[in-house]
Amino acid sequence: MPTTVSPSETAPTRYAHHIQAQALTVRRGRRTAVDGIDLNLGTGVHGVLGPNGAGKTTLIRTLATVLTPHSGDLELLGSALRSRGELRALRRQLGYLPQTFGHYPRFTLREFVAYMAWLKEVPRHRMADAVQHAIDRVDLTDRAEDRMGSLSGGMLRRAGIAQAIVNDPAILLLDEPTVGLDPAQRMEFRTLLRDIGEQSCVLVSTHLVEDVGAACAGVVLMDEGRTVFAGPLDHLRAAGSDTDQGDSAIERGYTALLRRHPANQPEAGR
């Protein structure tokens, strides 16, 4: 009988999951922004959902190695990131689009993406092709020689996505990537995400539930720094009922799971 083999099963990896976190805790100022969460994420596109202040950005920035955990264990691509060498090796395989990113307005788009590729140590002989491919994938081919300062907000966001994928990352972390994209570009973007998710672990923080419905196979739902739910999108859809608030099954599931979480019960004394 034929069996289905996923890319993660055939990939020559030394780790069970691309992202493995146990009791991961991250402090921001006096707050515990990520509060002891466990995660095991492999290939595929995973949405990170949650209300404002839930800890989504803090989690993504921690996985992007921008923030250091306060406690707990974190392994990315099987590496516990204990040395500078491990960190450097990992960063070559990471793609990260922050909520806002800095850039030199006088750089052309091609120069910007090439600069980011150089920072990620994309080999010199692959550089030109990698840059062109990334620009093509975000549909900015005809703007490649334009200065960054002349791009529209949505185009800048796409430039940010191009720099995040220029090194064909094994882990791609995107914080609110579709903000400012027009509907046609959002649809293109979802296709791109699904395509990248065939080989890589993609984590997308978003408030747009329809993006999750269209592009993500899995969901991590956060509230107050904790994981309320982590699992397949279908389980989130099934969690809600007609009495829960929301215009779609995903929104109703989102509302139901947040409401049911112990931290949101009246007896939790909040």
Ligand SMILES: Nc1ncnc2c1ncn2[C@@H]1O[C@H](COP(=O)(O)OP(=O)(O)OP(=O)(O)O)[C@@H](O)[C@H]1O
């Ligand atoms: N630099 C900081 N200093 C102090 N507290 C911070 C800092 N950054 C974040 N926080 C706090 O950490 C918590 C989580 O914030 P975070 O930005 O990770 O949430 P989020 O889920 O991404 O929110 P949003 O949906 O509004 O973007 C919030 O209570 C926030 O106020």
